[in-house]
Amino acid sequence: MWKILRDLLRYNWEFTAGVILLAGVTIVALLSFVSPYPPLDVYVVAPDLPPSMEHWLGTTSRGQDVFWQLSVAIRNTLAFGIVVALISRVIALAVGLFAGYAGGPVDRLLMSVNDTFIVVPIFPILVLFYFVMRDQMSWGLLALVAACLGWAYDARLIRSIALSLKTREFTAQSAFSGMNAGEIVTREHLPYVMPVVFTTTMNNMNWSIGLEVTLSVLGFTDVNTPTIGGMIYWANQHAALVSGIWWWIAAPVALVIAVFVALFLLAVSMNEYIDPRSRLARMGGG
Amino acid sequence: MGPILAVEGLKAYYQMRYFGTLREVRAVDDITLEIQRDEIYGLAGESSSGKSTLIKTIARAIRPPLNVVDGAVRFDFAGQGPRDIYTLSAPELAATRWRHLSYIMQGSMNVLNPVRRIRHSFVDFAFRHMSLPMPAFLRRVEEHLGHLSLRPDVLESFPHELSGGMRQRVTIALATVCRPDFIIADEPTTALDVVVQKGVLEMIRRLQREMGSSVLFVTHDMAVHANLTDRLGIMYAGRLVEEAPTRALFRQPLHPYTAHLIRSLPRIGDDTPRHGLEGRPPNLASPPPGCRFHPRCPLAMEVCQQTTPVMQELAPGHRVACHAAAQGILP
Amino acid sequence: MTVPLLELRSVGKTYAGGGLFSRRRVAAVKQVSFTLAAETPEVFAIIGESGSGKSSLARMVLGMSTASEGQVLFRGQDLAASRGRSARLDFMRQVQPIFQNPFEAFNPLTRVDRYLYATARNLTGAKNQSEAEAAADQALQQVGLSLTELRGRFPHELSGGQLQRAAIARALIPGPSLLVADEPVSMIDASLRMTIVNLFRELRDRLQVSILYITHDLATAYTISDRIVIMRQGEVVESGDARAVLAHPQHPYSIQLKNSVLSVEGAWNDDDDALAHGTTRSTEGTRP
Numbered sequence: 001m002w003k004i005l006r007d008l009l010r011y012n013w014e015f016t017a018g019v020i021l022l023a024g025v026t027i028v029a030l031l032s033f034v035s036p037y038p039p040l041d042v043y044v045v046a047p048d049l050p051p052s053m054e055h056w057l058g059t060t061s062r063g064q065d066v067f068w069q070l071s072v073a074i075r076n077t078l079a080f081g082i083v084v085a086l087i088s089r090v091i092a093l094a095v096g097l098f099a100g101y102a103g104g105p106v107d108r109l110l111m112s113v114n115d116t117f118i119v120v121p122i123f124p125i126l127v128l129f130y131f132v133m134r135d136q137m138s139w140g141l142l143a144l145v146a147a148c149l150g151w152a153y154d155a156r157l158i159r160s161i162a163l164s165l166k167t168r169e170f171t172a173q174s175a176f177s178g179m180n181a182g183e184i185v186t187r188e189h190l191p192y193v194m195p196v197v198f199t200t201t202m203n204n205m206n207w208s209i210g211l212e213v214t215l216s217v218l219g220f221t222d223v224n225t226p227t228i229g230g231m232i233y234w235a236n237q238h239a240a241l242v243s244g245i246w247w248w249i250a251a252p253v254a255l256v257i258a259v260f261v262a263l264f265l266l267a268v269s270m271n272e273y274i275d276p277r278s279r280l281a282r283m284g285g286g
Numbered sequence: 287m288g289p290i291l292a293v294e295g296l297k298a299y300y301q302m303r304y305f306g307t308l309r310e311v312r313a314v315d316d317i318t319l320e321i322q323r324d325e326i327y328g329l330a331g332e333s334s335s336g337k338s339t340l341i342k343t344i345a346r347a348i349r350p351p352l353n354v355v356d357g358a359v360r361f362d363f364a365g366q367g368p369r370d371i372y373t374l375s376a377p378e379l380a381a382t383r384w385r386h387l388s389y390i391m392q393g394s395m396n397v398l399n400p401v402r403r404i405r406h407s408f409v410d411f412a413f414r415h416m417s418l419p420m421p422a423f424l425r426r427v428e429e430h431l432g433h434l435s436l437r438p439d440v441l442e443s444f445p446h447e448l449s450g451g452m453r454q455r456v457t458i459a460l461a462t463v464c465r466p467d468f469i470i471a472d473e474p475t476t477a478l479d480v481v482v483q484k485g486v487l488e489m490i491r492r493l494q495r496e497m498g499s500s501v502l503f504v505t506h507d508m509a510v511h512a513n514l515t516d517r518l519g520i521m522y523a524g525r526l527v528e529e530a531p532t533r534a535l536f537r538q539p540l541h542p543y544t545a546h547l548i549r550s551l552p553r554i555g556d557d558t559p560r561h562g563l564e565g566r567p568p569n570l571a572s573p574p575p576g577c578r579f580h581p582r583c584p585l586a587m588e589v590c591q592q593t594t595p596v597m598q599e600l601a602p603g604h605r606v607a608c609h610a611a612a613q614g615i616l617p
Numbered sequence: 618m619t620v621p622l623l624e625l626r627s628v629g630k631t632y633a634g635g636g637l638f639s640r641r642r643v644a645a646v647k648q649v650s651f652t653l654a655a656e657t658p659e660v661f662a663i664i665g666e667s668g669s670g671k672s673s674l675a676r677m678v679l680g681m682s683t684a685s686e687g688q689v690l691f692r693g694q695d696l697a698a699s700r701g702r703s704a705r706l707d708f709m710r711q712v713q714p715i716f717q718n719p720f721e722a723f724n725p726l727t728r729v730d731r732y733l734y735a736t737a738r739n740l741t742g743a744k745n746q747s748e749a750e751a752a753a754d755q756a757l758q759q760v761g762l763s764l765t766e767l768r769g770r771f772p773h774e775l776s777g778g779q780l781q782r783a784a785i786a787r788a789l790i791p792g793p794s795l796l797v798a799d800e801p802v803s804m805i806d807a808s809l810r811m812t813i814v815n816l817f818r819e820l821r822d823r824l825q826v827s828i829l830y831i832t833h834d835l836a837t838a839y840t841i842s843d844r845i846v847i848m849r850q851g852e853v854v855e856s857g858d859a860r861a862v863l864a865h866p867q868h869p870y871s872i873q874l875k876n877s878v879l880s881v882e883g884a885w886n887d888d889d890d891a892l893a894h895g896t897t898r899s900t901e902g903t904r905p
């Protein structure tokens with residue numbers, strides 16, 4: 001595992017660039033824990049100041065320091081992405097591995113549920129959800145809903161791997177060692193789908209962060225929790241661009257793009273690594 | 287022109303570090319051999335004697351913990367002069383593979399990508415090297431599969447839908463369809479019935495004759511060696527212990543291990559009991575000193591426990607590493 | 618007459634397969650019947666064409682797939698009818714597989730010894746690690762290995778022969794009464810092959826284990842089996858006493874099979890059956 005990471009760092013510039021970008025973003029997020037200002041308070045500094053030595057990225061019309069606000073926002077946004085990715089990975093793994101291993105009617109049942117989730121339109125559902133829940137619509141609830149909507153495609157991917165693992169002799173060997181389905185799936189098959197889980201994690205985080213930003217910019221979430229989308233929402237509310245407070249918008253947009261690019265690069269480089277075709281290359285493939 | 291392959295003093299060890307101490311499995315230890323153009327060279331030996339390791343090292347298909355410690359592997363394709371395969375750059379190596387050198391590895395029926403149809407594997411790996419338009423390429427592939435008694439519709443199957451023997455033939459087809467100069471085959475016919483095996487061996491032999499290419503063929507089946515190979519090398523515990531023209535080797539093996547190997551073959555209609563070799567195979571992490579065969583050798587002498595026998599040519603083309611043989615004692 | 622150990626009644630297996638466009642059905646096994654008696658353990662060999670359905674048959678006997686037609690009865694119980702995990706575990710205490718390809722038989726990402734411990738714990742009631750290790754070591758000794766050689770090793774660190782012996786050892790741990798061995802010695806050198814094949818015979822005599830021995834090696838089939846069936850394209854073309862059938866095959870395919878066996882003596886006899894060896898070139902002496 002560490003060897004793989006080391007090789008990737010050494011030979012794969014996409015991976016290296018992705019790691020560096022993500023590290024930068026993570027540092028900004030971690031700085032929020034030493035923020036000099038309480039993140040939820042407004043009018044703690046003079047409003048509308050352009051970037052300066054004192055306020056690196058300027059201040060907002062609501063009297064908040066953009067840099068420190070941003071640092072809390074990106075922390076929440078990343079956390080959102082991670083939580084959604086984790087929950088949806090667990091669902092995707094459970095469904096995909098068991099459907100693939102069990103086959104037959106279990107597989108058909110799980111896959112029809114799965115296909116339903118693939119085709120439902122996610123965005124309208126979330127907006128609808130917001131209008132139903134209104135004030136109870138918290139950050140955590142949104143993460144849960146997004147996770148429940150974001151596992152289906154990857155579950156299908158995992159299932160296709162599990163299906164092919166099932167035909168291999170070692171699966172039968174494990175079965176005849178008296179292992180039950182749970183043990184076989186978690187101990188024999190899970191390691192094979194981990195690479196896929198890693199890449200889909202990156203993609204899924206991109207997807208859920210994008211979703212969160214879009215919903216917040218439009219005001220369909222709890223805008224009082226500072227997130228990247230929330231920051232842009234408030235900037236729009238104060239017509240920041242019109243009044244020339246461009247730094248209020250530019251900073252969160254730039255940072256979230258950095259996150260997208262970093263995750264994308266990581267996903268791409270890992271994809272290259274796990275491409276099953278590389279197995280034939282051992283035989284002398286080009 | 288010189289030999290197409292010259293292996294000189296090759297040592298390849300599996301080197302593993304456990305808590306700071308180095309553990310070396312000396313699976314290929316000081317092997318020297320040459321393979322001529324237009325020749326089928328057979329390699330036989332005990333299980334885990336390092337045959338596959340030698341082959342991997344020759345094909346430069348090694349990955350840690352296997353390292354080449356010493357020696358050289360020189361290929362001379364098309365008389366361009368010998369070049370050590372370990373000095374080739376990655377693009378040069380890629381250009382060599384499949385066109386000049388193809389490698390069928392042991393257990394090769396499992397290298398096929400389980401989620402892609404067989405046709406895709408052919409397109410992915412052989413198409414680039416054949417400079418044929420796609421329909422002609424596919425026709426060539428189908429024709430080639432026919433030589434291996436496979437029907438064209440295997441191209442549309444997934445690997446798990448084929449029997450073990452069918453998959454094995456698919457990989458043989460994959461490795462031979464580009465008609466390379468040098469074919470390395472590690473146990474390519476183990477999963478085939480005798481009728482099909484005979485067909486496959488005939489195909490390999492015909493291809494080799496037509497192209498004047500060379501084949502390095504590893505199998506446990508001594509009868510296959512007797513029927514297919516021109517020369518035969520016998521490995522024991524990481525070393526080459528005997529090498530001779532196949533017929534001479536079968537007629538008069540000089541090494542006690544070779545003699546045992548030939549004698550242990552069962553035959554239909556012959557009811558005398560056969561037995562495997564007594565004792566356990568040597569541990570290659572700490573092989574016995576002197577001759578590595580001495581704990582199991584019926585002819586072992588004092589000297590065998592201390593001095594390692596060296597390869598000596600005792601008859602034209604017949605090399606053997608054994609103290610007894612050097613003194614004229616036959617097994 | 619007591620209940621037979623294993624009984625196949627006109628068993629057939631059909632796969633829906635082939636290409637995307639040709640939805641053909643493959644009849645891999647057709648109308649196969651035979652019986653292994655419970656009181657006289659025997660080595661029962663199945664030989665035949667590659668792709669003739671031998672592995673499909675083995676999978677049905679092991680309950681890994683169900684027969685499309687006919688019945689597979691183990692000790693009088695239809696395998697298709699027995700359900701539930703405890704029934705399955707009971708079955709696995711009595712029937713164990715040995716697979717075709719030792720390189721595939723163990724998960725490349727896990728240590729080989731783990732399978733032995735798992736078998737000991739799940740099927741023999743070994744309660745702790747040391748009991749499991751003792752059971753594993755005992756089984757390994759029977760095939761000429763030991764736990765010290767195997768402990769903590771991954772499959773790619775072992776040779777084909779070592780892996781196959783480890784697989785046989787694992788199958789022996791629960792003390793089964795039937796071993797289904799699908800080409801168990803195809804990857805092993807001639808000498809070790811005799812050791813393992815002799816081991817099969819010894820297991821039959823000493824432990825009263827019946828062995829379903831699928832192979833392409835007619836010579837070992839001749840040496841150790843009691844009865845034999847020869848298959849071609851899913852059907853049994855000839856069956857009977859192993860020695861009689863192999864010495865004097867009757868069916869044209871069996872005759873072809875026997876004549877295709879390569880032998881050391883045949884290599885230089887210049888008969889038309891060998892691989893046209895001496896005819897195209899002399900094999901005597903080294904070439905320039």
Ligand SMILES: Nc1ncnc2c1ncn2[C@@H]1O[C@H](COP(=O)(O)OP(=O)(O)OP(=O)(O)O)[C@@H](O)[C@H]1O
Nearest residue numbers: 300313333334335336337338339774775776777778
């Ligand atoms: N990756 C590895 N790490 C450590 N040891 C290894 C590794 N691969 C192989 N070995 C050891 O190297 C020795 C030679 O193995 P190799 O596979 O070359 O044997 P072989 O002659 O091809 O045997 P077989 O006929 O059974 O295939 C064996 O003792 C094996 O345990």
Ligand SMILES: Nc1ncnc2c1ncn2[C@@H]1O[C@H](COP(=O)(O)OP(=O)(O)OP(=O)(O)O)[C@@H](O)[C@H]1O
Nearest residue numbers: 447449450451632634645667668669670671672673
């Ligand atoms: N899962 C499957 N789906 C479709 N066809 C299959 C499947 N498994 C096997 N077959 C087909 O069934 C036939 C018999 O295969 P099987 O593996 O039983 O042969 P075998 O006798 O064991 O051959 P070998 O000696 O090469 O191992 C083959 O034609 C194969 O293509």
Ligand code: SF4
Nearest residue numbers: 577580583590608609
């Ligand atoms: S050198 Fe000695 S021990 Fe080794 S094979 Fe020859 S006689 Fe036997």
Ligand SMILES: [Mg+2]
Nearest residue numbers: 337338392777
């Ligand atoms: Mg090998």
Ligand SMILES: [Mg+2]
Nearest residue numbers: 449450671672
């Ligand atoms: Mg088979």
